[in-house]
Amino acid sequence: MADIKRSRKWIHDQIESLNPYEDYAEIFRLSVGYGGNDFMNTLIYCLTFPNFIVTEWGARVVWREDGGKILNKAGERVEQTESKNATWWWYGPHDTRTKESVESINKLHRYWAKQYKGVFSHNDDYIYTLAFTGTMMDRLRKRLGLSGVSDKVKIASHLVMREMVPLFQAEDGVALHSFPSDWDGMVRYCEDYENQPHPGSEQGNLCANAMYDFFAFRFFPRPLRWLGRSIPIALSLPTTLRAHHIEPVNPWLRAMVIWAFGFLFWLQDNVFPDPQVAAVPQMENMGPEDKVQRKQQIQEMDAEYAPDFAKRYSNVAQWGGCPYHQALKVVGQERIVAHEDKMK
Numbered sequence: 001m002a003d004i005k006r007s008r009k010w011i012h013d014q015i016e017s018l019n020p021y022e023d024y025a026e027i028f029r030l031s032v033g034y035g036g037n038d039f040m041n042t043l044i045y046c047l048t049f050p051n052f053i054v055t056e057w058g059a060r061v062v063w064r065e066d067g068g069k070i071l072n073k074a075g076e077r078v079e080q081t082e083s084k085n086a087t088w089w090w091y092g093p094h095d096t097r098t099k100e101s102v103e104s105i106n107k108l109h110r111y112w113a114k115q116y117k118g119v120f121s122h123n124d125d126y127i128y129t130l131a132f133t134g135t136m137m138d139r140l141r142k143r144l145g146l147s148g149v150s151d152k153v154k155i156a157s158h159l160v161m162r163e164m165v166p167l168f169q170a171e172d173g174v175a176l177h178s179f180p181s182d183w184d185g186m187v188r189y190c191e192d193y194e195n196q197p198h199p200g201s202e203q204g205n206l207c208a209n210a211m212y213d214f215f216a217f218r219f220f221p222r223p224l225r226w227l228g229r230s231i232p233i234a235l236s237l238p239t240t241l242r243a244h245h246i247e248p249v250n251p252w253l254r255a256m257v258i259w260a261f262g263f264l265f266w267l268q269d270n271v272f273p274d275p276q277v278a279a280v281p282q283m284e285n286m287g288p289e290d291k292v293q294r295k296q297q298i299q300e301m302d303a304e305y306a307p308d309f310a311k312r313y314s315n316v317a318q319w320g321g322c323p324y325h326q327a328l329k330v331v332g333q334e335r336i337v338a339h340e341d342k343m344k
Helices: 010-016 024-032 038-052 056-063 068-072 074-091 096-113 123-143 151-167 183-194 202-219 222-235 238-243 251-270 279-284 288-313 323-343
Strands: none
Touching: 010 024, 010 151, 024 074, 024 151, 038 074, 038 123, 038 202, 038 222, 056 068, 056 202, 068 074, 068 202, 068 288, 074 096, 074 202, 074 279, 074 288, 096 151, 123 151, 123 183, 151 183, 202 222, 202 238, 202 288, 202 323, 222 251, 288 323
């Protein structure tokens, strides 16, 4: 592929040459598999995962008692989520690598279901996750004031997500059911799910804050972390913010964030050439030393982030006296001691 001369907009041209009812896996791979970087991948993670845990039980199994990975190994969790998703979307729902990767998720859910009985039994949570994933980029582009994805990408996205459904299992191995029959059905399903009453929870609030703050911690210097945190919040669904009791950003700042990212997307659509490098092959071709170095960098970042977050959120007035915020005092101190011991 490296020797093939490609046009500036080769991804668009390639998608237009394909049949979405037959080549849906290839179309979806082309639409999501190229370009990307740590900044955008982490941002997309922050715009995606909070929507999946608006229920009390969803947040409970993620935060658990001490913040789970979403706090204590925040960067590692982003890395693993991106790696698995990239594998699924690159190889498609019928590839053995995708099936083995999804089965590892089923296995993980079976493990946690022993401690959190009933949490993984909700069929609509799984269906929403897949429907949201398939429609996310179209809906985000429209929130940015841009056109949505093409009809071919819509058809392909629906068919890929439909074919992913049988790979997942609810609690006790129960098969998933009732996936929407077309693209419009996926959008309606998402909107209906999002507009259900979700009173939220203390753990959900902590999960959302941990993700938004991690994005700021990772990419912005301390004086500008307020701005970094504002970016995913400004681009998030209002229903998700309400469910997690997250204060929206100032309307003027929100408008500026939407304009800035809309302009960046417009540049990619109309000015910049399509990316040439695909994420999964690049990841798979990374040398052993580079993999070790990246893993160490993420571990060091995680070791610094958890106590930083714990210190700032252990005494939030809004949640004064609430158990999981109070527990952060212990969690933060434990992480500080562990980090100091490691540095000796």
